[in-house]
Amino acid sequence: MTLEVQDLRVRFDVDGGEPVEAVRGISFAVEAGDGLGLVGDSGCGKTTALLALMGLLPPTATVSGQIRYAGRDLLAGGEAGMRPHRWKDIAMVFQGAMNAFSPVTTIGRQIAEPMRLHGLASGKAATRRAGELLELVGIPAQRADRYPHEFSGGMRQRAAIAMALACDPKVLLADEPTTALDVIVQAQVLELIDRLRRELGLAVVFVTHDLPVVAQVCQRVAVIREGRIIRTEEVPA
Secondary structure, eight states, X not given: OOXXXXXXXXXXXXXXXXXXEEEEEEEEEEOTTOEEEEEOOTTSSHHHHHHHHXXXXXXXXXXXXXXXXXXXXXXXXXXXXXXXXXXXXEEEEOSSGGGGSOTTSOHHHHHHHHHHHTTSOOHHHHHHHHHHHHHHTTOOGGGGGSOGGGSOHHHHHHHHHHHHTTTOOSEEEEESTTTTOOHHHHHHHHHHHHHHHHHHTOEEEEEESOHHHHHHHOSEEEEEETTEEEEEEEOOO
């Protein structure tokens, strides 16, 4: 199993008050080429769960349970155990692509940055790979020297997906990646994620509040309410 989550719990400390448990013992598994949708209302804990999988929660959060990637429990080693896998094995596409990019750096340099940080590529090789990733998501490679404000909303979301794929991860976490996009662009982004899942063999965990969206990219759906998974179902073909 590529990614297996067992009894994941997230608690936030609150100044002068009782701790708040945002995720209350959720468990799921997803394998290569598989798509799992996490569906629930705002505030149910689905985004918090994804951030826990990436080790990106603030210091006020306490995370327990198991997050197993390729059989290894990433939580067992704390931040030192999580860091080598972040972006390299497990990557994330955040809600609101404009916020994922610095406005003063070109798209190409930002896509190449994770490769440099993980020592996978540098210099011309990283620049060339950034262009290849843009092509993979349907953006001409020569646009790598453009800035985020020069991209449309749909192009920025595609570029955010390209950046998430920079280190060839096996797991892609998507946090409502089609929010604020019009219907046509939303359909294009969903089609892209579904194609990448199939062609690259990605294990995809897709967070949304919209069940019809899940049907386009996932084979299973887990419904979350108040931090718990209340049911899991197969998505009709």
